Amino acid sequence: MLNALNAIILLKKSRINIFSQPTTIKPIPMQNTFLDNTAIEIHREIQVGNICHVVFDFDGTISLIRDGWQNVMVPMMIEYLQTETDTTETQEQLEAIVVEFVDRLTGKQTIYQMIQLSEEIEKRGGTPKDPLAYKDEYNRRLLPVVEERIAGLTAGTLSADPLRVPMSLEFLQSLREMGVSCYLASGTDVEFVKNEASLLGVTEYFDGGIFGALREYQKFSKAMIIQKIITDFNLSGSELLIVGDGYVEIENAKEVGALAVGVASVEGNIYNMNADKRERLIRAGADIIIPDFREGAQLINHLFNL
Numbered sequence: 275m276l277n278a279l280n281a282i283i284l285l286k287k288s289r290i291n292i293f294s295q296p297t298t299i300k301p302i303p304m305q306n307t308f309l310d311n312t313a314i315e316i317h318r319e320i321q322v323g324n325i326c327h328v329v330f331d332f333d334g335t336i337s338l339i340r341d342g343w344q345n346v347m348v349p350m351m352i353e354y355l356q357t358e359t360d361t362t363e364t365q366e367q368l369e370a371i372v373v374e375f376v377d378r379l380t381g382k383q384t385i386y387q388m389i390q391l392s393e394e395i396e397k398r399g400g401t402p403k404d405p406l407a408y409k410d411e412y413n414r415r416l417l418p419v420v421e422e423r424i425a426g427l428t429a430g431t432l433s434a435d436p437l438r439v440p441m442s443l444e445f446l447q448s449l450r451e452m453g454v455s456c457y458l459a460s461g462t463d464v465e466f467v468k469n470e471a472s473l474l475g476v477t478e479y480f481d482g483g484i485f486g487a488l489r490e491y492q493k494f495s496k497a498m499i500i501q502k503i504i505t506d507f508n509l510s511g512s513e514l515l516i517v518g519d520g521y522v523e524i525e526n527a528k529e530v531g532a533l534a535v536g537v538a539s540v541e542g543n544i545y546n547m548n549a550d551k552r553e554r555l556i557r558a559g560a561d562i563i564i565p566d567f568r569e570g571a572q573l574i575n576h577l578f579n580l
Contacts, residue, residue: 434475
């Protein structure tokens, strides 16, 4: 998957002399600590100055093209629970159940939310469809929302800037100037991710590759991408940084000892799913929490010990 990068690893190493500096551990209290005069929350001591590879999530971390997707997914799932089972639960009860598991599974491939829907239908005596059928229907219903934004971007009538998480482009530009290898790994279908990354003008910054969900979903996960990078480049944990707004990639980072920055971005949905995003990222093990990348320069100075 990443074999093409092996040919340039020596070049990469030669370009990033900064990473050969001695590792620095900055002593930081575990709670209620902010980087000086910023909104950047520091939650634990980390080794800084070694990062040479960064993996980003996409939706909610870089892209806002699919902002509001929950407003499509949740009603669809409630509809199926009402029509494909004999449940006597109220609309409000079903909404609470669906919101909980949709929120909990955010960050994983979309198919896992559909697998959960199938299980909920079966629990209520229904006969569920193949989860891929539910996923296809969800994508069909989401398409008008996404297509309107994509059409505007394509025609040039809509600027890419408001559809990117604030200052994410500038953050990526800074990493490229430093010779850091960047990767994009998303739970959204890979063909959508590649197209939307191109429309947002960020493709060129992911020299390590752009990865996303596959129809054969067992063949892809963020954890698999992270592990392959570690294996291919024989990395230690402090050389790899994971950046994302979902608990999944943060947990994946901590499982391999990588550094993790949680992005507590605000997305538009009517179910208030942003309410505990920050807390969920902290519980998952995020070392640092940021609201977006508007203080990206200060974050880079901290992470790279500048």
